[in-house]
């Protein structure tokens with residue numbers, strides 16, 4: 493059964509402007525090494541970084557108030573399987589509270605925007 497749903501849309505240019513302004517400090521605060529390596533290996537890294545940021549926002553909408561305590565940006569890591577399908581890997585206290593296999597993520601990019609959708613299934 494579906495327990496939560498979250499969606500987020502983000503302008504890629506906004507992400508680029510922030511990252512260009514605040515540099516590696518912001519990059520490393522928001523994204524794990526794995527996420528950065530994945531995005532930097534792509535033609536337009538900002539598009540993929542923006543998608544991951546949107547995924548983290550969509551995640552927080554899907555779980556809403558169902559969590560105790562807080563979680564950081566890097567506790568919610570986006571990973572792609574061998575087919576390219578995205579999902580989450582959780583770290584820190586949140587990893588003890590929920591099972592990443594109960595979370596489903598879909599991402600899409602256009603030239604200007606990214607969208608992320610998260611579904612949380614019962615059983616977390």
Ligand SMILES: CC(C)(COP(=O)(O)OP(=O)(O)OC[C@H]1O[C@@H](n2cnc3c(N)ncnc32)[C@H](O)[C@@H]1OP(=O)(O)O)[C@@H](O)C(=O)NCCC(=O)NCCS
Nearest residue numbers: 534539540541543544572575576577578598599600601602
């Ligand atoms: C997966 C696919 C549909 C992506 O569509 P697209 O219009 O090119 O790109 P979008 O911007 O909408 O989506 C890109 C995102 O799709 C996701 N994605 C990639 N492969 C995926 C897969 N196998 N399953 C689910 N999602 C996938 C990724 O999250 C990717 O973003 P990321 O690299 O930042 O993580 C496309 O690459 C494709 O068709 N791949 C081949 C799969 C296939 O066999 N298709 C034929 C079946 S009809």
